[in-house]
Amino acid sequence: MTTALKVSDLSAQIDGKKILNGLSLEVPLGEVHAIMGPNGSGKSTLCHVLTGKAGYEVSGTAHIKGDELLGLPVDQRARLGLLQSFQYPTEVPGVRLREFMVEAGEERGMDVAELNTRIDEEADRFGMTRFLDRSLNDDLSGGEKKKSEILQMAVLQPKVALLDEVDSGLDIDAVRQVAEAVESMRSPELGVVMITHYSRILRYMTPDRIHVMIDGKIVDSGGRELAEELEAGGYEAVRNRLGIERPSLEPERKPSDYFTETPFDV
Ligand SMILES: Nc1ncnc2c1ncn2[C@@H]1O[C@H](COP(=O)(O)OP(=O)(O)OP(=O)(O)O)[C@@H](O)[C@H]1O
Ligand SMILES: [Mg+2]
DSSP: OOEEEEEEEEEEETTEEEEEEEEEEEETOOOOEEEETTTTHHHHHHHHHHHHHHOOOEEEEEETTTTTTTOOOOHHHHHHTTTEEEESSOOEEEEHHHHHHHHHHHHHHHHHHHHHHHHHHHHHTTTTTTGGTTTTTTTHHHHHHHHHHHHHHHHHOEEEEESSSSSTTTOHHHHHHHHHHHHEEEEEOOEEEEOOOOOGEEEEEEEEEEEEEEEEEEEEEEEHHHHHHHHHHHHHHHHHTTTOOOOOOOOOOOOOHHHSOOOOOO
């Protein structure tokens, strides 16, 4: 079993805020892993740090098929086979989706004629043909942007795909379509990390493992039963079972803290 992605003891902070706290994760080639975690637990940050977004102070290691990622520039990480689909895909007016995929594919050493054939086939499969000559994500609906991200993954054939909330904002049919697309892309050459808030998408696909991320690290891993536990009891249930304290909330304030001249609460 070769490992697609191996992350060990990864910590990251930005602007003095520690977000990842010694996170470890291993995704073998051929497997699809889901990460679920409360808002602000660091899921998108994990993707940003792995793809090399600037501004983070990072420690730990992260390997793609044995090659160290951390410290490499963004483009080299992509050439090693890392692809991220974004929680909030950026609109790039003036760059057509087809041109973007051809350029990205060429950079990865793919043949242009083969790329164009793949683009036509995959766009047809996802009903995205009419978007190929439109600007990347420009004026696309939220769901169309997410489908565009999946199309890029199908065309560019990464070794590791980080799918950040690829199911958010999709209609019921599109959730099924995206789930089935991810399943259909399973290959012994690919490892997938799928970040999601909804166990709904897990009805249409079978991740090999589900990880729960709280406070910047993976605190539990298991099968479908973990998603069911979350569905039933929320993160509170997992916190209680594992004895993880709730993050400290702002101290409760009295009205008089805001209106010092008025004795509201005397
Ligand atoms: N530049 C920054 N400065 C300070 N805090 C930041 C910065 N960037 C992110 N954070 C904080 O880091 C935490 C983790 O953010 P992140 O986007 O990784 O969460 P997430 O798990 O993806 O959440 P969601 O489920 O809402 O998408 C949040 O509390 C966020 O406010
Ligand atoms: Mg996020």
